[in-house]
Amino acid sequence: MTHRRTTQVTRAPQTPGLPPVPQARVADVQRLVIDWFSRNARPLPWREPDASAWSILVCEVMSQQTPVARVLPRWREWMRRWPSPADLAAAPPSDVLIAWDSLGYPRRALRLQETAAAIADRHGNQVPHEEDRLLALPGVGAYTAAAVASFAYGRRAVVLDVNVRRVLGRVFAAVEHRPASLTAAEKRWAGALVPAREHVEWNAGAMELGALICTARNPDCDSCPLADACAWVAAGKPSDPTVVRRTQAWAGTDRQLRGAIMKVLRTAHDELATSDEEQAVSISTHLLTAPTAELTADDAEALARLSEPIRKAIAAVRDLDADGTRTARLIDDLVRDGLASRSSTGIRLP
Secondary structure, eight states: OOOOOOSOBOOOOOBTTBOOOBHHHHHHHHHHHHHHHHHHOOOOGGGSTTOOHHHHHHHHHHTTTSOHHHHHHHHHHHHHHOOSHHHHHTSOHHHHHHHHGGGSOTHHHHHHHHHHHHHHHHSTTOOOSSHHHHHTSTTOOHHHHHHHHHHHHOOOOOOOOHHHHHHHHHHHHOOSOOOSSOOHHHHHHHHTTSOSSSHHHHHHHHHHHHHHTSOSSSOOGGGOTTGGGOHHHHTTOOOOTTOOOOOOOOTTSHHHHHHHHHHHHHHHHHHHTTSSSOSSOOBOHHHHHSOGGGOOHHHHHHHHHSOHHHHHHHHHHHHHOTTSHHHHHHHHHHHHTTSOEEETTEEEOO
């Protein structure tokens, strides 16, 4: 398929890498994306007609930098336990962190709880419709506000995540990757590409296409409905010389160690909170931070009294930080971030 009609041009800003696009070509691409989405959309529960705005907001927060496969079980549990903002707002923070589990960046869980409290207190337990009111909520940024306005309430909004930006950049501007930071000019340019009707399907379809087909590393151009309309394909799929591909570091990082410390606290809370111990169970900071040579017989006895899962979690922390210096610093960070609390006997979930 070719696209040669050039009689009408969109009013998209003429900024470097963001060319004005013929309106007829925009309409063709919109139709292709919307039709493809109608046939290929994944049957996700937050896309059901009866999905609440709250459930969509939770999904959007959970899905940031996290694959859908990991989000699904956690989202289902959250909707079962906290079906409204007021339910989440009233939950103990320790329960919220445990339910967040393997989604990563656990501060998002506490920020989502703050969002829930604001919705319950300021908006009668109803997620706002308008983007500006959504943006006024704690923890809600421009992407989340636009996504909720579009997917929950059917409002025309410019929903730009990394997947959508990649699709638009390749199809209309022949660039492999967009810069990391979204500019106001790019948002205006993308806004001119959102149809007046079927804008929800366009937003969801472009996002789905970027997640499943037009991926960052191995785009499946043979299966892409936009292959014949794609400027990047027509240009020979040029690589971006400004992008250095690298695998995100994990082993040995502070993020890995923070996750290991949080696993200790979650495991201890899960196993001991229903016992005769205090509700929020503490783990001795000394057991996490003391160099092996400084562990005493009393420390060994204290470890022996803990369950095997807790001992394994503690051992994982110690394996990552032999002298305990980083662990001590990261514990301070976790307390400051509200992800952990200190007690007279050690460290625990808040």
